[in-house]
Amino acid sequence: MIRVVLADDEAIVRVGVRAVLSAAPDVEVVAEADSGRSAVDAVLAHRPDVAVLDIRMPGLDGLDAAVEIRRAGPDTGTLILTTFADDAYISRALGEGAGGFVLKTGDPHEIIAGVRAVAGGAAYLSPLVAKRVVDHLSGHGPRLREGDRISGLTVREREVLGLVGAGLSNAEIAARLHVVEGTVKVYVSTILRELDVRNRVQAAIVAYETGLIPRS
Structure with a gap:
């Protein structure tokens, strides 16, 4: 069972x-919070x-709460939920090491998919957010050649x-490559270090930018 803490300052949103989350048989909301500070607690x-x-929560916002959670409870992944697909928010979320970014206005199943992905150690971006990230990066210059970023891999x-x-999560990658999950964890750690990125979301962006993942 995936245990979730849900934080939003609007009770009706919670x-x-x-x-939505309760409809998933493998997800359980164990606590709710109405602010970033109470979420950390x-x-x-x-x-x-x-x-x-x-x-957007009073006092400590969701992104600052994510930073504190990563420091105080590193085994807890963070999924950012918002109404706004604002580039500044997205950039900040990725920079702060959030595990995923989901829009409230998207398909409700995206929230479940995001929770499952983050719980499994994978990264998750709503399709609209993923497109904005890739388009934003593409607008700042030509697509990177493979050797520009991943030549050391x-x-x-x-x-x-x-x-x-x-x-894919570590377990799914292990199954795909027919190796043990511990080996995948070593690979992922090496990749993050070699690319000088904080998390799997940022690594996924590199995968798109270097052509390892085709753009739709």
Whole structure:
């Protein structure tokens, strides 16, 4: 069972998101919070697998809460939930190491998919957000040649990076490559270090930009 802390300052939103998550047989909302600070407290008290955090909350916002959660409860992944597909928010979320970014206005199933992905150690971006990220990066210059960013990776590491970019968890990558999950964890750690990125979301962006993942 994936244990979730849900944080949003609007009670009606929490009711709706909780209903969506409760429809998934493998997800349980163990606590709710109405601010970033209370979300951090709830994570420390319940040690959930995932914290679903609204960006705009009074006092400590969702992104600042994600930073504190990563420091205080590193085993808890963070999924950012917002109404706004604002480039500044997206950039900040990715820079702060959030595990995923989902729009409230998107398909409700995206929230479930995001929670499952983050709980499994994978990255998740709503399709609209993923497109904005790729389009934004593309607008700042030509697409990177493969050797510009991933020349230090082995063939196998590039294969793993491509699967990370496709949204697969460590367990799914291990099954695909017929190796043990611990080996995949080593590959992913090496990839993050070699690319000088904080998390799998940023690594996934590199996978897109270097051609390891085709753009639709």
